[in-house]
Every structure is written in C-alpha cells, then in structure tokens.
Amino acid sequence: MKKIATTILIAVAAGAASADGLKNLESFMKGSQTGKAEFTQTVTSPPKDGQAARTKQSSGSFEFQRPNRFKFVYKKPFEQTIVADGQTLWLYDVDLNQVTQRAQAQALGTTPAALLASAPDLSALKAEFTLENAPDQDGLQWVLATPKTKEGQLKSVRVGFASEQLAALDILDSFGQRSQIRFNGMQTNASLPAGTFQFKPPAGADVVKQ
Known part of the structure; x- marks a missing residue:
C-alpha cells in the first residue's frame, strides 16, 4: 500500500488532443486557493511473468492549500x-507505525502534486x-502534462x-504502472481548519528520514 500511496508523488498517464482543458486548468490555478474532496484511486500494475495485470483500489480524503500544502488521507483498505x-513531506503508514520524512522541495518538483x-x-x-x-x-476535458x-x-x-472543477488524475509512471484518481464532491476555496497541514509523528512511531 505504501507503493500505492507514493504513486501520487511519482506517477504518469497517457493522453493526446481536446478543447477546453488548458482553459479549465488555468481557471483552476487562478481561482482555487484551497480545496477538499473525497477520492477513489485505482492502481494497475502491468502484466509480469505471464501473469495478468494486477489492480488495487483505495479511497480517502484530499485537501490542499496553494502553494505547497496538501494532505491525502487513505481510509480504505x-x-x-x-x-x-x-x-x-510526511508519509505515515498506520499498520507499520512508520513515518517517512523527506524535504518537500526534493520530493515534489515534477509530480502530480505540483499540478x-x-x-x-x-x-x-x-x-x-x-x-x-x-x-x-x-x-x-483533459490536459496532458509531460x-x-x-x-x-x-x-x-x-x-x-x-467545466472548471478538478475531477480526475490519470497517472502513468516509467514502470508502466497506472494510477487513476477520481475526486468526488470537490469544494474549492473551502475554509480549512488551522493545523490541517501540520503533522506530528505519533508517539512510538519509527521515523525514517530520507
């Protein structure tokens, strides 16, 4: 599941040529300083060693505040x-009770999070x-970002x-893994509680710095 989560930060998708995607992206960038939504994510790994492609699904909530702040909370499975x-950038795996800590400037760059x-x-x-x-x-309407x-x-x-509402990400990485994220009930310029993007490792959690 850690691999599923990190596909948000290191993934990619396919595309080709449309109408108003770029206009909608520009409007979203200009008009949305904060936002929140529920999401579902489907990660498909390419076939390997004669086996069929494997698919994993997860869901949770997403919040952001431009620039440079966001939170994905995976709830299922x-x-x-x-x-x-x-x-x-913090990654907390509840089952492993492990926190991975990375400098945000090094971790993001050209990732879907930047979009x-x-x-x-x-x-x-x-x-x-x-x-x-x-x-x-x-x-x-879609925009292809390379x-x-x-x-x-x-x-x-x-x-x-x-229209101008963010609805989906379709991500493909260099290993051929595809991650499809669908946002539900997106609320832009939503009022977010103070401390939404603060994270403190839970007591007893193993913290790994990268």
Missing part, C-alpha cells in the same frame, strides 16, 4: 496519511511541464476537469 506542510497544489500559477507549471489539450473522455526533465519516474499526467 489500509490507513495512510501523506502531508506536505510547505517544508517537509494540484504546489505551483502558484500556470506559468510556474509551464516551467516544469509541457502542457497540451488532450481528447475529451468520460465527459471530462515533465520536461526525463530523470524522474513520472512520465506524464492527464488532468481531467468537469
């Missing part, structure tokens, strides 16, 4: 929390990604919008 507080919360505006995104409209699909740097494990990301 296993509990995990990912928090970016502006300086540090959602880290970048302050569209010009900042264009410095890290090549952005282009992708074909409409599933009733959504990292300009080729060193990372993120290959490309499709970002889906229903």
